[in-house]
Amino acid sequence: MRFPKTSGILKVKAMEVEKHPREIKRVLGVLPQENNLDPDFNVFKNLIVYARYYDVSKKEAEKEALDLLRFVHLEEKKDYSIKKLSGGMKRRLLLARALINDPEILILDEPTTGLDPQARHLIWDKIKSLKHDGVTIVLTTHYMKEDPQLCDKLVIMDFGRIIVEGKPEELIKKYVGIKVLEVDAKLEVLNYVLKKGERFEQFSDRICIFTNEPEKLIDEFTRKFKLEKTVIREASLEDVFLKLTGRGLRN
Amino acid sequence: MKTIKVNFPIPFLEPIFYLLALGFGLGFYIGEINCVSYPAFIAPALICISMMYSAFFECIYGSFVRMYYQKTFDAIVGTPLNVDEVIFGEILWGSTKSVINASIMLLVVSAFKLVKLPDSIFIIPLAFIVGFVFSSIAMCFTAVSPTIDSFNYPIFLFYYFNVSFQRNLFPFIASSQTNSNFIFYFFSFNACILYFKRVNYRIFRVEKHIKLNMACCCWSNINYSFNKLNEEEAYNLKFSIKTMHNFY
Numbered sequence: 001m002r003f004p005k006t007s008g009i010l011k012v013k014a015m016e017v018e019k020h021p022r023e024i025k026r027v028l029g030v031l032p033q034e035n036n037l038d039p040d041f042n043v044f045k046n047l048i049v050y051a052r053y054y055d056v057s058k059k060e061a062e063k064e065a066l067d068l069l070r071f072v073h074l075e076e077k078k079d080y081s082i083k084k085l086s087g088g089m090k091r092r093l094l095l096a097r098a099l100i101n102d103p104e105i106l107i108l109d110e111p112t113t114g115l116d117p118q119a120r121h122l123i124w125d126k127i128k129s130l131k132h133d134g135v136t137i138v139l140t141t142h143y144m145k146e147d148p149q150l151c152d153k154l155v156i157m158d159f160g161r162i163i164v165e166g167k168p169e170e171l172i173k174k175y176v177g178i179k180v181l182e183v184d185a186k187l188e189v190l191n192y193v194l195k196k197g198e199r200f201e202q203f204s205d206r207i208c209i210f211t212n213e214p215e216k217l218i219d220e221f222t223r224k225f226k227l228e229k230t231v232i233r234e235a236s237l238e239d240v241f242l243k244l245t246g247r248g249l250r251n
Numbered sequence: 252m253k254t255i256k257v258n259f260p261i262p263f264l265e266p267i268f269y270l271l272a273l274g275f276g277l278g279f280y281i282g283e284i285n286c287v288s289y290p291a292f293i294a295p296a297l298i299c300i301s302m303m304y305s306a307f308f309e310c311i312y313g314s315f316v317r318m319y320y321q322k323t324f325d326a327i328v329g330t331p332l333n334v335d336e337v338i339f340g341e342i343l344w345g346s347t348k349s350v351i352n353a354s355i356m357l358l359v360v361s362a363f364k365l366v367k368l369p370d371s372i373f374i375i376p377l378a379f380i381v382g383f384v385f386s387s388i389a390m391c392f393t394a395v396s397p398t399i400d401s402f403n404y405p406i407f408l409f410y411y412f413n414v415s416f417q418r419n420l421f422p423f424i425a426s427s428q429t430n431s432n433f434i435f436y437f438f439s440f441n442a443c444i445l446y447f448k449r450v451n452y453r454i455f456r457v458e459k460h461i462k463l464n465m466a467c468c469c470w471s472n473i474n475y476s477f478n479k480l481n482e483e484e485a486y487n488l489k490f491s492i493k494t495m496h497n498f499y
Contacts, residue, residue, distance in 0.1 A: 022331040025329065026331050030329040032326065036325055038323050039321060050326075050330065053331070053332055055331075
């Protein structure tokens, strides 16, 4: 789905996007969603060629490429062909490529989608260290566990419009509460919760009740109904997202 | 701008096969044309074929794969480069490939002693221009094609048409002194323009128009001058053969 611009001006570092695209792209680093590495080159050559597009001299590019390969733990695979890399390695190489011009702003489009947990945690660590070095990071993701760890400011968007913005912890506290009690979706439980007026979300076989005191509720439930599976967990951004955007499928 | 590793030997074989099959094979049955033996008659056309082949197919299939399947263009546009610069780089690569193929073909053809070597060196800079024209036209088709299968349109309506009706392959045209082959080019071009009108335009619209106009203007001039030059070479060879006859 594409949402063309309706109004307004976008400025990056006080430069308008439509008037100074080249200067803006010089300070920008982009990690795209699809792996568009060049299969005609090996790992090292990919970084060098990309650096040449930024007008970095070849010697400097080689030094920078080696440093970056060390940063993403790919220096042994320097001469590998792209086809031999796994998904996690390709994402790391793309991260190295996005950093080749020493950007001030880094845009990451779903950086850890589809990766195994080790690769995911490695990329999170690298992003945190980059944040520590002062790089501004713009991250888009569907993986809600990423946001509280990495984000200082969060924006939830749906159909091209911003729904809420704010710090992750504040959003959770405001919209969902601190803890979530998950119980089986029996009719008696549903009626009881509706009567009591608690905040809740209903799935096909479970009810998630958002409350700050789940232990009291669990005592009540076990006294009144026979419940098989009850879980008490921390509220997460996924609950916030589902609550705000609803459950309908997108298209 | 783009350096790509290519399997060199295989694409060179196509015009060499033409040379052997048509030139020497068919030439056994055909006598002399314009006082030049048949292989020598079609030798300049074969060099022309190798130029057109490399430039056109590189910028059709190669660029389409890079743009659509590998999404390399998207990666490059994230750097401080525009889309037109990427396209220009692709065209330059097509022209370079055409020069390389033409020079190799020239060596092969002169090894068979069909073309006089010192005079025909002039072909190599001209190969760049011819490659540029064909690459530009090919990039227009690449920009507009929705899938990789729709390249059959320009290949059969444009490329093969031009290859078959070259001045030095189609004797009917070679004998006439006027630039009547321009009419044939115009025909094939119209077929392709009809195809354009049926297809949705994409973001490359502006570049496409510029390059189409440029290619049209250069088109008949380049080919006319190029083929004229080839004929002069062939005539040079004819004279050298005549002198050789005088010796014996």
